[in-house]
Amino acid sequence: MLTPQDFFDLKDFEHQGIFSKDEPVWTALDRLKDYLAAFFQKSWPLSKTTGLIDKALIIYDGEVRNDFEIETSGPNHSIRVSMKGEIVKDAAVILPGAYLSNDKIIIGPGTIVEPGAFIKGPVVIGNHSEIRQGAYIRGDCIVGNRCVVGHTTEMKASILLDGAKAAHFAYVGDSILGKDVNLGAGTKLANLKMIPGSITVAVDKKRYDTGRRKLGAILGDRTETGCNSVASPGTLMGPDSIVYSGVAVPGGYYPSRTVVMPSQGSLRIYSTKR
Numbered sequence: 001m002l003t004p005q006d007f008f009d010l011k012d013f014e015h016q017g018i019f020s021k022d023e024p025v026w027t028a029l030d031r032l033k034d035y036l037a038a039f040f041q042k043s044w045p046l047s048k049t050t051g052l053i054d055k056a057l058i059i060y061d062g063e064v065r066n067d068f069e070i071e072t073s074g075p076n077h078s079i080r081v082s083m084k085g086e087i088v089k090d091a092a093v094i095l096p097g098a099y100l101s102n103d104k105i106i107i108g109p110g111t112i113v114e115p116g117a118f119i120k121g122p123v124v125i126g127n128h129s130e131i132r133q134g135a136y137i138r139g140d141c142i143v144g145n146r147c148v149v150g151h152t153t154e155m156k157a158s159i160l161l162d163g164a165k166a167a168h169f170a171y172v173g174d175s176i177l178g179k180d181v182n183l184g185a186g187t188k189l190a191n192l193k194m195i196p197g198s199i200t201v202a203v204d205k206k207r208y209d210t211g212r213r214k215l216g217a218i219l220g221d222r223t224e225t226g227c228n229s230v231a232s233p234g235t236l237m238g239p240d241s242i243v244y245s246g247v248a249v250p251g252g253y254y255p256s257r258t259v260v261m262p263s264q265g266s267l268r269i270y271s272t273k274r
Contacts, residue, residue, distance in 0.1 A: 001203060002253065004028070007220040007238060008178045013161055014126065015142050025236070026210050029174055032140045032157060036122040039106055039196055046105050053100065058109060060090040073181060079112055090127070098131075101139075108145070128161070144179075158216070175216030179225065186228040189235075191216035193251075199234040203253040210234065220256060 010016040058068045081091040090109035097115025101144045104121030108126035117135045126145035135149045139158035150167035164177035168185035177187045191214045199215045200207045217231035218239045226245030238256030257272045
């Protein structure tokens with residue numbers, strides 16, 4: 001009930017090896033430091049690149065390139081990389097004004113890091129993701145493919161599976177977001193309870209000690225939260241769940257297709273399973 005397969009479809013996730021099918025899902029967070037360290041045993045494109053980026057960095061085919069050009073196009077002013085007028089696909093771009101606190105950072109093809117983003121490694125970011133202006137990635141993080149870490153979103157010691165989005169004013173601490181999870185603007189995944197001690201998770205009147213002082217939310221694939229919602233420490237929600245805007249979700253386990261909504265000054269929690 002609390003294993004990774006109860007929350008995520010991992011078959012296409014590049015980092016599925018961090019999960020153990022026989023252990024509780026939160027143990028993946030315990031393995032983050034060692035798992036990420038393995039990526040930096042050999043050379044990587046941003047090795048020895050730190051500080052404020054004053055000229056756009058373009059990463060292509062495993063190296064930083066200086067012979068490409070950057071331009072914007074279309075109504076959304078999308079970033080395009082070209083060489084002698086020919087479009088270069090799958091180049092990663094770090095725009096001027098971004099700040100790399102250290103060099104233990106890997107950025108996949110097609111990913112854009114906008115001005116004002118602050119990234120502290122170790123961090124591995126996948127393909128075609130967006131690290132938007134004002135994003136703050138504090139280290140020990142995995143960001144999958146086609147993800148968004150958005151404006152004033154803070155992310156720390158967390159995992160985003162492919163397609164997960166924390167686009168606006170979010171806090172993601174010691175958490176795991178499943179495939180295509182979407183956090184509404186202002187969502188906070190609280191990770192530290194006010195009373196000292198490790199966080200426990202209640203399931204069917206039984207309590208499981210996670211052994212973690214900090215544990216945010218684990219949100220199954222396609223779960224969505226409304227604007228300004230809060231997940232209490234140790235909130236585990238199965239796939240396809242919904243949290244309405246402005247709701248504070250009590251910590252604990254919620255099966256797939258759970259809906260948490262306000263009701264006459266309290267909460268209504270129910271399942272849409274058939």
